[in-house]
Amino acid sequence: MIKFGLFGKVIAHAGQRDALVKVLLEAATLMETVEGCELYIVNISDSEPEAVWVTEIWRDESDHKDSLMIEETKAIIQRGRPLIAGFGEQTKLCPVGGKGFFEG
Amino acid sequence: MIKFGLFGKVIAHAGQRDALVKVLLEAATLMETVEGCELYIVNISDSEPEAVWVTEIWRDESDHKDSLMIEETKAIIQRGRPLIAGFGEQTKLCPVGGKGFFEG
Numbered sequence: 001m002i003k004f005g006l007f008g009k010v011i012a013h014a015g016q017r018d019a020l021v022k023v024l025l026e027a028a029t030l031m032e033t034v035e036g037c038e039l040y041i042v043n044i045s046d047s048e049p050e051a052v053w054v055t056e057i058w059r060d061e062s063d064h065k066d067s068l069m070i071e072e073t074k075a076i077i078q079r080g081r082p083l084i085a086g087f088g089e090q091t092k093l094c095p096v097g098g099k100g101f102f103e104g
Numbered sequence: 105m106i107k108f109g110l111f112g113k114v115i116a117h118a119g120q121r122d123a124l125v126k127v128l129l130e131a132a133t134l135m136e137t138v139e140g141c142e143l144y145i146v147n148i149s150d151s152e153p154e155a156v157w158v159t160e161i162w163r164d165e166s167d168h169k170d171s172l173m174i175e176e177t178k179a180i181i182q183r184g185r186p187l188i189a190g191f192g193e194q195t196k197l198c199p200v201g202g203k204g205f206f207e208g
Binding site: 005021025028031040041043046053055093099101 | 109129136144157198204
């Protein structure tokens with residue numbers, strides 16, 4: 001299988017960044033039990049106070065696609081949607097190795 | 105301590121991407137033993153054949169700074185430099201949680 005990575009930026013409505021972080025951390029908790037999710041980190045930055053970045057690694061791109069079909073994922077997306085003003089750049093990656101990389 | 109994250113893009117000279125990946129994976133191997141390095145993933149993408157992205161998480165920004173002072177790090181940077189045509193965007197982040205996040 002070929003690993004699949006995503007680094008994506010989400011912009012919250014003014015004042016809603018922390019609420020969005022909370023929802024994304026709920027997604028991360030769900031990902032603890034989701035097949036093929038190897039990394040799901042939620043990030044913020046002082047320099048862009050409405051932005052949230054998510055760093056993901058999946059065993060395979062199909063695992064990521066499948067995760068979006070799970071009912072709990074859909075429910076979390078529904079909760080997050082009203083908080084989101086828009087999306088920034090999303091980079092699709094092929095992680096090849098390193099510290100914290102799951103072999104196999 | 106406040107975690108420190110980096111997501112940075114490096115552009116290799118034409119045909120040198122895989123050589124640059126090799127050097128960055130040597131850096132990742134070094135990072136296995138470096139204090140405070142929690143994640144160091146090397147990524148590529150079919151859509152940008154000369155680019156390499158590195159996803160890093162550090163226990164604290166000072167750990168990252170200290171790592172650049174290590175002799176072995178400097179030697180790896182010296183080996184990588186001739187392969188590098190330039191740098192793309194680098195995003196400095198504050199990772200707040202998620203799957204694969206080290207507490208504490």
